[in-house]
Amino acid sequence: MSQSPPRTWDEFMEGIWRQNPVFVMVLGMCPTLAVTVSGVNALSMGVATTFVLVFSCGLISLLRKLIPKEVRIATYIVIIATFVTVVDYVIQAVSLALYDALGAFIQLIVVNCIILGRAEAHASKTPPGVAMINALGMGVGFTIGLLALGTVREIFGAGTLFGVALFGESFQPWVVMVLPPGGFFVLGSWLLFFAALERRKQRKLAEATQNA
Amino acid sequence: MHESAAQIFINALLANNFVLAMFLGLCPFLGVSGKLETAFPMGVATTFVMLVASLCAYGLNLLLTYFNLDFLRLISYIVIIASSVQLVEMVLKKYSPALFRALGIYLPLITTNCAVLGVALFQTAREYDFVQSMTFSFGGGAGFTLALVLMASVRERLTLSDVPSVAQGTALSLMLAGVLSLAFMGFAGLGG
Incomplete structure (x- = not known):
């Protein structure tokens, strides 16, 4: 790695903020919505995905x-499938409860x-060191996205956070939050929140340039 | 598993709709659902790939179980799916170039559509027999098409309405999907 530290840091941060896979690029939606009914599920899914990534x-x-251009996609998929098989067997060995909770995902x-x-x-374009750091950033960004969804859904849907009860006995859980529609609503709200944030930043920037 | 074929079909189509209840195949669902005229062919193409993949996966699973090669299941499934997508792509290119262009990048992306791999994985996990597997994949495909078409119709109407600009784009689509999903929850219990 002949990259200077700031550049490497940049590669890492790219996935966490500027190109966050969940909130900015809106990629990998299926696991994002399906497994985020609780914080623990979200975290383990994030870690598993980061490992494979x-x-x-x-x-x-x-x-x-070495990979010929014509068959590159097929090669990538076989490589990815190999690592996923590894993760699949590891999770099965470590915690069967978790394995059942995440299921086919x-x-x-x-x-x-x-x-x-x-x-x-x-x-496919960068040396291994940089590629892995960038991938790690993406993975962490993905995990943060999953956690943002999982914690909100768990708090409202079950009244707990990572299995610890937050509210008293009288709390009525919003069951819809842990059901499929809740996933769509929470992610939609997060996207709205970030869009509003971006809007505010741009307006401030415009004001600043006007005043200057 | 003693589910009748009709139960499996209704379950996959409505009660456990692949997109709206099981969150499978969301990328094309959000990506191609802008226009009705591309949404429907996309649904049909995906259904076809699902049927082919499910058929091959069923045969392959027998083979893998026979040779005790369970750990190769995932890799071989994905290779099968990639090949059937290639087949659909070639057929479409030959017989309907216009449609081929309209679907664009989303056609090869059927390979990475979780709904297709999902069908193959779920039918293995639930130990469906041959008829059950085919019904399941057809119901799943039909459910996917249904969700895609519904979403596209709503989004076409929505282009005419006045939406706050901050909410436009993906956030709005997700909210819509949430409402559709809420509606589909009414079918819960239908498949028994």
């Missing part, structure tokens, strides 16, 4: 000069657009 991007980047990491998108757009 980092290692497949690293391997693809190592092999980038662990195996569906294969078709998560974020991973293939990173492989195609980034890892």
Whole structure:
């Protein structure tokens, strides 16, 4: 790695803020909405995806000069599927309860657009070190996105956070939050929130340039 | 598993709609649902891929179980799906170039449509037999098409209405999807 530290930091931060996979690029929606009924599920899904993302991007980047252009997508998918199989068996061995909670969505990491998108757009063009750091940033950004959804849905839908009860006995959970429509609503609200934030920033910028 | 074919079909189509209840295939759902005229063919193409993939996955699963190669399941499924998408792409390119252009990038992306892999994985996990598998994948595909068409129709109407500019785009689509999903919850319990 001949990159200077700021550049590397930039690669890492890209996925967390400027190109956050969940909130900015709106990629990988299926696991985002399906598994985020609780904070624990969201966190484990995020970690599993990050693992696959980092290692497949690293391997693809190592092999980038060997893979013929015509069959690159197929090669990427086979590499990704290999790492997902590893994660699948690891989760099954570590915690069966978690495995049942996440269900088929662990195996569906294969078709998560974020991973293939990173492989195609980034890892196939950069050396392994940079590619892995960028992938790690993306993974962390994805995990943050999942947590943002999972915690909100758990707090409202079950009155707990990571399994710890937050409210008293009399709390009536909003069941709709842990049901499918809740996922759509919460993600929609987050996107609205970020859009409003962006709007405010632009207005302030415009005012600043006018005053100057 | 003693579900009748009709139950499986209704379940996959309405009660557990792939898109609105199980969150499978959201990328094309949000991406191609802008116009009705592309939404419907996209649904049909996906349904076709699902049927082919489900058929192959069923055969393959027998083979893998016979040779005790369970850990290769995921990799072989994805290769099968990629090949059937390639097939659909070639057929469409030959017989309907206009449609081929309209679907654009979303056609090869059927490969990474979780709904297709989802069908293959769920039918294996639930140990469906041959008829059940085919019904399941057809119901799932029809459900996907239904959701896509509904969403596209609503979005076409919405282009004429006055929406606050901050809410436009994905946020609005997600809210719409939420309302549709809420409506589909009314079907819960229908498949028994």
